[in-house]
Amino acid sequence: AQSVAQPEDQVNVAEGNPLTVKCTYSVSGNPYLFWYVQYPNRGLQFLLKYITGDNLVKGSYGFEAEFNKSQTSFHLKKPSALVSDSALYFCAVRDGSRMGNTGKLIFGQGTTLQVKP
Amino acid sequence: NAGVTQTPKFRILKIGQSMTLQCTQDMNHNYMYWYRQDPGMGLKLIYYSVGAGITDKGEVPNGYNVSRSTTEDFPLRLELAAPSQTSVYFCASSYPREMGEQYFGPGTRLTVL
Numbered sequence: 001a002q003s004v005a006q007p008e009d010q011v012n013v014a015e016g017n018p019l020t021v022k023c024t025y026s027v028s029g030n031p032y033l034f035w036y037v038q039y040p041n042r043g044l045q046f047l048l049k050y051i052t053g054d055n056l057v058k059g060s061y062g063f064e065a066e067f068n069k070s071q072t073s074f075h076l077k078k079p080s081a082l083v084s085d086s087a088l089y090f091c092a093v094r095d096g097s098r099m100g101n102t103g104k105l106i107f108g109q110g111t112t113l114q115v116k117p
Numbered sequence: 118n119a120g121v122t123q124t125p126k127f128r129i130l131k132i133g134q135s136m137t138l139q140c141t142q143d144m145n146h147n148y149m150y151w152y153r154q155d156p157g158m159g160l161k162l163i164y165y166s167v168g169a170g171i172t173d174k175g176e177v178p179n180g181y182n183v184s185r186s187t188t189e190d191f192p193l194r195l196e197l198a199a200p201s202q203t204s205v206y207f208c209a210s211s212y213p214r215e216m217g218e219q220y221f222g223p224g225t226r227l228t229v230l
Binding site for chain 1: 121148150157158159160161162165167173175207209211213217218219220221222223224
Protein backbone atom coordinates (compact mmCIF):
# COMPACT_ATOMS: atom_id res chain seq x y z
CA ALA A 1 0.00 0.00 0.00
CA GLN A 2 1.09 3.55 -0.66
CA SER A 3 1.91 5.77 2.30
CA VAL A 4 3.60 9.02 3.18
CA ALA A 5 5.17 9.99 6.50
CA GLN A 6 6.11 13.43 7.71
CA PRO A 7 7.90 12.68 10.98
CA GLU A 8 7.78 16.21 12.40
CA ASP A 9 4.55 17.90 13.41
CA GLN A 10 6.35 21.24 13.61
CA VAL A 11 9.66 22.70 12.46
CA ASN A 12 10.99 25.93 13.95
CA VAL A 13 13.72 27.95 12.26
CA ALA A 14 15.07 31.47 12.51
CA GLU A 15 14.67 33.81 9.57
CA GLY A 16 17.66 33.62 7.27
CA ASN A 17 18.60 30.08 8.32
CA PRO A 18 18.20 27.08 6.04
CA LEU A 19 15.13 24.94 6.52
CA THR A 20 14.30 21.29 5.91
CA VAL A 21 10.89 19.63 6.11
CA LYS A 22 11.15 15.85 5.99
CA CYS A 23 9.09 13.36 4.02
CA THR A 24 9.43 9.63 3.46
CA TYR A 25 7.23 7.51 1.23
CA SER A 26 6.31 3.96 0.36
CA VAL A 27 5.04 2.84 -3.05
CA SER A 28 5.38 -0.42 -4.89
CA GLY A 29 6.36 1.16 -8.22
CA ASN A 30 7.85 4.43 -9.41
CA PRO A 31 6.98 7.34 -7.14
CA TYR A 32 5.55 10.62 -8.31
CA LEU A 33 6.15 13.03 -5.43
CA PHE A 34 4.62 16.41 -4.66
CA TRP A 35 4.91 19.20 -2.10
CA TYR A 36 2.03 21.54 -1.31
CA VAL A 37 1.78 24.53 1.03
CA GLN A 38 -1.31 25.70 2.90
CA TYR A 39 -1.58 29.18 4.39
CA PRO A 40 -4.19 29.79 7.13
CA ASN A 41 -7.78 29.52 5.91
CA ARG A 42 -6.66 28.82 2.34
CA GLY A 43 -6.58 25.85 0.00
CA LEU A 44 -3.42 23.93 -0.84
CA GLN A 45 -0.98 25.44 -3.33
CA PHE A 46 1.35 23.35 -5.45
CA LEU A 47 5.07 23.96 -4.76
CA LEU A 48 7.00 21.37 -6.76
CA LYS A 49 7.04 17.80 -7.99
CA TYR A 50 9.40 14.97 -8.85
CA ILE A 51 8.50 12.70 -11.72
CA THR A 52 11.83 11.58 -13.17
CA GLY A 53 15.27 12.94 -13.96
CA ASP A 54 17.41 15.16 -11.76
CA ASN A 55 17.09 14.28 -8.08
CA LEU A 56 17.08 17.96 -7.07
CA VAL A 57 13.84 19.64 -8.02
CA LYS A 58 13.32 23.39 -7.90
CA GLY A 59 9.92 24.93 -7.28
CA SER A 60 8.06 28.07 -6.32
CA TYR A 61 9.16 30.71 -3.78
CA GLY A 62 12.77 29.47 -3.72
CA PHE A 63 11.91 26.00 -2.43
CA GLU A 64 13.61 22.85 -3.65
CA ALA A 65 13.37 19.17 -2.80
CA GLU A 66 15.79 16.30 -3.03
CA PHE A 67 14.63 12.86 -4.14
CA ASN A 68 16.58 10.00 -2.57
CA LYS A 69 15.51 6.62 -3.90
CA SER A 70 17.62 4.52 -1.53
CA GLN A 71 16.23 6.30 1.52
CA THR A 72 12.73 6.67 -0.01
CA SER A 73 12.77 10.32 0.98
CA PHE A 74 11.74 13.61 -0.60
CA HIS A 75 12.76 16.37 1.82
CA LEU A 76 11.75 19.96 1.18
CA LYS A 77 14.48 22.57 1.56
CA LYS A 78 15.14 26.27 1.32
CA PRO A 79 18.56 27.92 1.76
CA SER A 80 17.26 30.99 3.61
CA ALA A 81 13.89 30.99 5.39
CA LEU A 82 11.50 33.93 5.44
CA VAL A 83 8.87 34.73 8.06
CA SER A 84 6.33 34.58 5.22
CA ASP A 85 7.23 30.90 4.67
CA SER A 86 5.40 30.07 7.90
CA ALA A 87 2.61 27.71 6.87
CA LEU A 88 1.49 24.08 6.81
CA TYR A 89 3.37 21.87 4.34
CA PHE A 90 2.12 18.61 2.87
CA CYS A 91 4.04 15.90 1.05
CA ALA A 92 2.08 13.63 -1.30
CA VAL A 93 2.82 10.56 -3.42
CA ARG A 94 1.31 8.70 -6.34
CA ASP A 95 2.41 5.34 -7.69
CA GLY A 96 3.43 6.24 -11.23
CA SER A 97 3.62 2.68 -12.45
CA ARG A 98 0.05 1.71 -11.67
CA MET A 99 -2.19 1.01 -14.63
CA GLY A 100 -5.43 2.90 -14.97
CA ASN A 101 -3.99 5.91 -13.23
CA THR A 102 -6.66 8.15 -11.72
CA GLY A 103 -4.34 10.81 -10.40
CA LYS A 104 -5.11 9.96 -6.80
CA LEU A 105 -2.64 11.26 -4.24
CA ILE A 106 -1.80 10.00 -0.78
CA PHE A 107 -0.98 12.88 1.58
CA GLY A 108 1.18 13.01 4.67
CA GLN A 109 -0.29 14.46 7.85
CA GLY A 110 1.42 17.81 7.34
CA THR A 111 4.24 19.74 9.02
CA THR A 112 3.80 23.22 10.43
CA LEU A 113 6.75 25.44 9.62
CA GLN A 114 7.30 28.36 11.98
CA VAL A 115 9.90 30.93 10.93
CA LYS A 116 10.76 33.41 13.65
CA PRO A 117 12.24 36.88 13.02
CA ASN B 118 -9.43 31.84 -14.94
CA ALA B 119 -11.12 31.52 -11.56
CA GLY B 120 -9.58 28.08 -11.07
CA VAL B 121 -11.47 25.90 -8.58
CA THR B 122 -14.29 27.59 -6.70
CA GLN B 123 -16.25 26.23 -3.75
CA THR B 124 -19.43 27.36 -2.05
CA PRO B 125 -20.32 27.98 0.69
CA LYS B 126 -17.21 29.05 2.62
CA PHE B 127 -18.75 28.23 5.99
CA ARG B 128 -21.79 26.30 7.12
CA ILE B 129 -23.29 25.10 10.41
CA LEU B 130 -25.64 22.13 10.23
CA LYS B 131 -27.76 20.38 12.80
CA ILE B 132 -27.49 16.61 13.18
CA GLY B 133 -29.62 14.90 10.55
CA GLN B 134 -29.78 17.83 8.14
CA SER B 135 -28.53 17.51 4.60
CA MET B 136 -26.61 19.83 2.32
CA THR B 137 -24.65 20.01 -0.91
CA LEU B 138 -21.16 21.44 -1.18
CA GLN B 139 -20.62 22.97 -4.60
CA CYS B 140 -17.40 22.75 -6.62
CA THR B 141 -16.74 24.23 -10.05
CA GLN B 142 -13.58 24.43 -12.13
CA ASP B 143 -13.00 26.39 -15.33
CA MET B 144 -9.76 24.74 -16.45
CA ASN B 145 -11.42 21.95 -18.45
CA HIS B 146 -9.87 19.34 -16.16
CA ASN B 147 -11.19 15.81 -16.49
CA TYR B 148 -10.16 14.67 -13.03
CA MET B 149 -11.82 16.05 -9.89
CA TYR B 150 -11.53 15.11 -6.22
CA TRP B 151 -13.13 15.73 -2.85
CA TYR B 152 -11.02 15.67 0.31
CA ARG B 153 -11.67 16.30 3.96
CA GLN B 154 -9.04 17.78 6.23
CA ASP B 155 -9.01 17.10 9.95
CA PRO B 156 -6.36 18.52 12.31
CA GLY B 157 -3.20 16.44 12.36
CA MET B 158 -4.66 13.93 9.89
CA GLY B 159 -3.69 15.37 6.54
CA LEU B 160 -6.16 15.09 3.68
CA LYS B 161 -8.35 12.06 3.14
CA LEU B 162 -9.93 11.36 -0.25
CA ILE B 163 -13.73 11.06 -0.11
CA TYR B 164 -14.70 10.61 -3.78
CA TYR B 165 -13.15 11.26 -7.14
CA SER B 166 -14.17 11.46 -10.79
CA VAL B 167 -12.20 10.88 -13.98
CA GLY B 168 -14.81 12.49 -16.22
CA ALA B 169 -18.45 13.42 -16.62
CA GLY B 170 -20.67 10.52 -15.58
CA ILE B 171 -17.85 8.60 -13.87
CA THR B 172 -17.30 8.66 -10.11
CA ASP B 173 -15.68 6.35 -7.61
CA LYS B 174 -15.12 6.03 -3.88
CA GLY B 175 -12.00 7.18 -2.15
CA GLU B 176 -10.69 6.35 1.28
CA VAL B 177 -13.57 7.73 3.42
CA PRO B 178 -16.81 7.74 1.35
CA ASN B 179 -19.34 6.76 4.04
CA GLY B 180 -22.00 9.41 4.61
CA TYR B 181 -21.33 11.20 1.31
CA ASN B 182 -22.50 11.05 -2.28
CA VAL B 183 -21.34 12.73 -5.47
CA SER B 184 -22.44 13.26 -9.04
CA ARG B 185 -20.63 14.52 -12.14
CA SER B 186 -23.05 15.57 -14.86
CA THR B 187 -20.68 18.09 -16.46
CA THR B 188 -16.91 18.49 -16.75
CA GLU B 189 -17.04 21.69 -14.70
CA ASP B 190 -19.12 20.69 -11.67
CA PHE B 191 -18.58 18.08 -8.97
CA PRO B 192 -21.00 18.57 -6.03
CA LEU B 193 -20.64 16.66 -2.76
CA ARG B 194 -23.83 15.67 -0.92
CA LEU B 195 -24.19 15.01 2.80
CA GLU B 196 -27.51 13.27 3.42
CA LEU B 197 -27.76 12.89 7.21
CA ALA B 198 -25.18 15.11 8.83
CA ALA B 199 -23.32 13.73 11.84
CA PRO B 200 -20.83 15.42 14.20
CA SER B 201 -18.08 13.20 12.72
CA GLN B 202 -18.49 15.10 9.46
CA THR B 203 -17.33 18.34 11.06
CA SER B 204 -14.30 19.14 8.94
CA VAL B 205 -12.85 21.34 6.23
CA TYR B 206 -13.70 20.09 2.75
CA PHE B 207 -11.52 20.72 -0.29
CA CYS B 208 -12.30 20.16 -3.91
CA ALA B 209 -9.44 19.72 -6.40
CA SER B 210 -8.98 19.10 -10.10
CA SER B 211 -6.17 18.01 -12.40
CA TYR B 212 -5.33 17.24 -16.00
CA PRO B 213 -5.66 13.58 -17.00
CA ARG B 214 -1.92 13.01 -16.97
CA GLU B 215 -0.07 10.80 -14.58
CA MET B 216 2.28 13.55 -13.50
CA GLY B 217 -0.29 16.33 -13.35
CA GLU B 218 -0.50 18.25 -10.11
CA GLN B 219 -3.84 18.95 -8.47
CA TYR B 220 -5.34 22.44 -8.14
CA PHE B 221 -7.32 23.10 -4.97
CA GLY B 222 -10.30 25.26 -4.12
CA PRO B 223 -10.37 27.50 -1.02
CA GLY B 224 -12.35 25.02 1.06
CA THR B 225 -15.65 24.80 2.94
CA ARG B 226 -15.59 24.76 6.74
CA LEU B 227 -18.50 22.64 7.97
CA THR B 228 -19.63 22.27 11.58
CA VAL B 229 -22.29 19.75 12.58
CA LEU B 230 -23.89 20.36 15.96
